[in-house]
Amino acid sequence: MSTGDIPWHEQRSRDEPVYRAQIEYLLGHSAFYREKLAASGIRSAQDAGGLADLHELPFTEKDELRASRDDEHPIGTHLAASMEDVIRVYSTSGTTGTPSYIPLVAEDLANWVEISTRSYGASGVSAGERMVTTYNAGPFVAGVTLDAFAKMGLCHIPVGAGNTDRLMTAVRLLKPQVLGCTPSYAMHLAEWAAERGIDTATSSVNKILVAGEPGGGEPEMRRRIEAAWGARVTEAMGIGDISVSLWGECAHQDGMHFSGEGFVYFELIDPETGALLPLEDGAEGELVYTHLRHKAAPLLRFRSRDRVRLSMGRCACGRSTPRVRCIGRTDDLLIVRGVNVFPSAVRDVVGKIGADVSGTISIQPKTKAVKQVPPLPLVVELARGVAPNQELASRIRQRVRDELLVTTEITLVPFGALPRTDYKTKLVDWSQSG
Numbered sequence: 001m002s003t004g005d006i007p008w009h010e011q012r013s014r015d016e017p018v019y020r021a022q023i024e025y026l027l028g029h030s031a032f033y034r035e036k037l038a039a040s041g042i043r044s045a046q047d048a049g050g051l052a053d054l055h056e057l058p059f060t061e062k063d064e065l066r067a068s069r070d071d072e073h074p075i076g077t078h079l080a081a082s083m084e085d086v087i088r089v090y091s092t093s094g095t096t097g098t099p100s101y102i103p104l105v106a107e108d109l110a111n112w113v114e115i116s117t118r119s120y121g122a123s124g125v126s127a128g129e130r131m132v133t134t135y136n137a138g139p140f141v142a143g144v145t146l147d148a149f150a151k152m153g154l155c156h157i158p159v160g161a162g163n164t165d166r167l168m169t170a171v172r173l174l175k176p177q178v179l180g181c182t183p184s185y186a187m188h189l190a191e192w193a194a195e196r197g198i199d200t201a202t203s204s205v206n207k208i209l210v211a212g213e214p215g216g217g218e219p220e221m222r223r224r225i226e227a228a229w230g231a232r233v234t235e236a237m238g239i240g241d242i243s244v245s246l247w248g249e250c251a252h253q254d255g256m257h258f259s260g261e262g263f264v265y266f267e268l269i270d271p272e273t274g275a276l277l278p279l280e281d282g283a284e285g286e287l288v289y290t291h292l293r294h295k296a297a298p299l300l301r302f303r304s305r306d307r308v309r310l311s312m313g314r315c316a317c318g319r320s321t322p323r324v325r326c327i328g329r330t331d332d333l334l335i336v337r338g339v340n341v342f343p344s345a346v347r348d349v350v351g352k353i354g355a356d357v358s359g360t361i362s363i364q365p366k367t368k369a370v371k372q373v374p375p376l377p378l379v380v381e382l383a384r385g386v387a388p389n390q391e392l393a394s395r396i397r398q399r400v401r402d403e404l405l406v407t408t409e410i411t412l413v414p415f416g417a418l419p420r421t422d423y424k425t426k427l428v429d430w431s432q433s434g
């Protein structure tokens, strides 16, 4: 199995026979895909062709998987293995109703652990280091990372979320080198400590591994976390139905390296037209995933709804695997008079204002819709001790307009006025929408 050091084009030719075998497996074992592919005139692996023809196959949407579920098929008709062979069933948090179940056979789990090991390994954590984490992994696929930490020989100190006091005590007493959490929580911890006169910058923590939301890839948020903790921030990204930790950033901090090589194939598409985009340096689009050797519930051309910017070419770390920076989730996108606006981009631009702002924002639309009429209501929290003033508000409004081409209506609020979280920050607050 590759470890990211062979040329990328060579990896893709290695994927070819594995992909063909996976299609064969899908047609043999997955009722969902047998039916879906037949509707496109594909009844055999030969009909489907190879990776060069993959872009002609239909996408898989999360909603289709959900629609295939009933009491007889609680997982969905894409279940392709016998339940006797399934050794673990994770759930997604599911914003609506029943959770989606994600089954794994032993081999799937081992592959995910390998992917996660590569991803976290890229971040430069190694055997013997102590890592305190705040994941409430429980029923979620993030639990696989725990197996990866053990495989890597890390001393893992799971503290969980919800008890900042206990977490900071673990940092003080056990002196971990590594902290694993969401970027929102890393920021919150630093503020929490500052209020109590604790200097996180001189703590034992010198690496912070963030995941779960795009903040770790926003330059301003990263800069603030790194300054507060005196630590290097790297991020990781996965997707429940495909694999945990599919992407992991190395110490050179130039985006997250693909860590699923040999197990997962990815494509980049235009999210509006669905057209395949060439994998070129700087290309932007939505990630689409295809399992290459998955058994329990393999997916074909699964639309992630994650929008990324791609970097190709060998990284200074020696890995040849492509890198991405997440731009945002399609689900978070607002369109303000024809202009696409990701809330995380707004936070990043506001953060550039510098020491006058805390870095915490809240977009509060007046109407419950993707399409918004300007000005977009934007609440900006000030830094500790800074008083609201008109000049600052117009400076922020101007900067957002210059960089994102969006007109906003700025409300400045004192430090601490917006909610903090030990999980993911909601950048859009719909409570004001009618």
Ligand SMILES: [Zn+2]
Pocket: 250, 251, 252, 257, 315, 316, 317, 318, 319
């Ligand atoms: Zn690298």
